[in-house]
Amino acid sequence: MESTTKLSVNINKFATLRNSRGGNNPDVVKAAIDAQRFGADGVTVHPRPDERHIRYNDVREIKKIITTEFNIEGNCSEQKFVDLVLETKPQQVTLVPDALGQITSNHGWDTITHKAYLQQMTAIFKAAGIRVSIFVDPVIEMVEAAAETGTDRIELYTEAYAINFLNDKNRAVAPYTAAAQKAKELGLGVNAGHDLDLHNLKFFKQQIPWLDEVSIGHAIVCDALYLGFQNTIQMYKRQLQ
Ligand SMILES: CC(=O)[C@@H](O)[C@H](O)COP(=O)(O)O
Numbered sequence: 001m002e003s004t005t006k007l008s009v010n011i012n013k014f015a016t017l018r019n020s021r022g023g024n025n026p027d028v029v030k031a032a033i034d035a036q037r038f039g040a041d042g043v044t045v046h047p048r049p050d051e052r053h054i055r056y057n058d059v060r061e062i063k064k065i066i067t068t069e070f071n072i073e074g075n076c077s078e079q080k081f082v083d084l085v086l087e088t089k090p091q092q093v094t095l096v097p098d099a100l101g102q103i104t105s106n107h108g109w110d111t112i113t114h115k116a117y118l119q120q121m122t123a124i125f126k127a128a129g130i131r132v133s134i135f136v137d138p139v140i141e142m143v144e145a146a147a148e149t150g151t152d153r154i155e156l157y158t159e160a161y162a163i164n165f166l167n168d169k170n171r172a173v174a175p176y177t178a179a180a181q182k183a184k185e186l187g188l189g190v191n192a193g194h195d196l197d198l199h200n201l202k203f204f205k206q207q208i209p210w211l212d213e214v215s216i217g218h219a220i221v222c223d224a225l226y227l228g229f230q231n232t233i234q235m236y237k238r239q240l241q
């Protein structure tokens with residue numbers, strides 16, 4: 001039997017648009033409420049220290065209206081991020097090794113080099129009842145070392161898949177199916193995200209039917225400009241069936 005893959009809608013880009021003009025339009029709390037109303041299985045935010053999109057206070061406000069799953073992504077080397085996660089207690093925290101000022105996420109954790117540190121951080125979040133997911137490239141050794149941190153899940157960084165899908169989808173997905181298979185053998189859940197879209201999502205899910213969750217933001221917001229937010233969310237949900 002195929003498992004259900006959850007769609008968590010990343011609303012960072014609503015905040016980017018709001019911040020470009022000041023004021024509160026679009027309202028990111030409303031975006032989170034509507035995403036859930038329109039069928040999203042969860043809401044993802046990725047606050048960064050410069051608060052250039054989602055602000056720390058947005059996270060507190062969004063937490064109040066979450067009825068599905070709240071996933072907070074970010075770099076746990078920032079104490080402010082750790083404090084925010086422990087204060088707001090989302091269902092899931094995704095640990096992403098972004099450098100300061102990085103335009104968007106561009107690599108996963110080196111779980112071998114940073115294993116002891118990730119063990120320590122994973123234990124802190126799990127003690128607070130928060131599921132932990134570690135953002136990794138689709139490399140078997142990184143998955144194996146992630147499993148030794150005590151994390152519940154990994155999130156596969158899918159930018160390379162999205163780029164290579166356009167040339168050769170089977171070759172593009174091969175490292176991801178291998179990494180996801182290894183994760184499954186090691187008892188880890190598997191999430192995925194970054195540059196997933198209406199073209200490449202269905203094939204990814206077909207190749208990794210046990211995928212637990214995808215978090216998608218940029219493409220959903222771009223598609224919503226033409227197709228509407230509700231319709232877009234429903235279209236993405238159908239790719240995961
Ligand atoms: C971890 C990951 O791949 C996404 O969270 C990505 O970083 C989205 O963030 P931006 O919307 O800031 O690009």
Ligand SMILES: NCC(=O)COP(=O)(O)O
Binds near residue numbers: 044195218219
């Ligand atoms: N974890 C990935 C995410 O939240 C959204 O990434 P993207 O769809 O904005 O590239």
